[in-house]
Amino acid sequence: MSLEKNFFEQESEVLKLRVDIPLIRTQEGQSPEDEKVPLDPLWVDFRYGEDKEKGIKSDGIETFVISPISERDLFSNEYINCTGIVGIGRDKITGKEIAFLSHQDPDYLLHRKGNPENLKKFVEEFKKTLTELVDRSDEETVEVTLFGGNDDPLDSLPKKTSDYVNVVQILNEATKDIIGYKPTIVMGPNHGEGAIDVTVIVQERKIIIENY
Numbered sequence: 001m002s003l004e005k006n007f008f009e010q011e012s013e014v015l016k017l018r019v020d021i022p023l024i025r026t027q028e029g030q031s032p033e034d035e036k037v038p039l040d041p042l043w044v045d046f047r048y049g050e051d052k053e054k055g056i057k058s059d060g061i062e063t064f065v066i067s068p069i070s071e072r073d074l075f076s077n078e079y080i081n082c083t084g085i086v087g088i089g090r091d092k093i094t095g096k097e098i099a100f101l102s103h104q105d106p107d108y109l110l111h112r113k114g115n116p117e118n119l120k121k122f123v124e125e126f127k128k129t130l131t132e133l134v135d136r137s138d139e140e141t142v143e144v145t146l147f148g149g150n151d152d153p154l155d156s157l158p159k160k161t162s163d164y165v166n167v168v169q170i171l172n173e174a175t176k177d178i179i180g181y182k183p184t185i186v187m188g189p190n191h192g193e194g195a196i197d198v199t200v201i202v203q204e205r206k207i208i209i210e211n212y
Contacts, residue, residue: 040073041200042067042075044075046082055068059122064103065104067100071096074100075197075198079148079198085101086102086145086198087100088143088205089138090137091137098137099200104167109167110163146186148198194212
């Protein structure tokens, strides 16, 4: 199944970000659509946390991770209750697509010891990254999209329903503060068990979402 979404409802192919759900890969980890092009994304590892060498921001293991803005493809795995944000634009100097990817746990943002400092730190880092993307990009090429989360009322932890709604509202407002409008949700919340892996093919403005 494949879904194509143009966030600004424009006809320009430049601004069309494709979302494929799911994509079957070869054993080499390549897309069957073009096996000549291997994927070598930067792994934005939620379970590892901050990685200064790679430029990944975090507040520790399984809290949040935000990738650097890069021309390189991006990957993060095992989104279950977590939400993710992709911001993408076209660099004003190089003319190439640049993007960042986040992976954040609603429990960390809303409930863990240290709240509201946890939430404040994430929002500050997210806004810094989004502001940098906007500053580096041609304005008309900037897109921000949200995916993931869990709002299943039948889940063993019913609070996840309200957690999902609250985190989406927080991300909506944080994004709107920087770019003037809310992010587009390209994939709704997870309903029940399972997880998703996300790969951003930056130069194609394409998100690959794999369910398992």
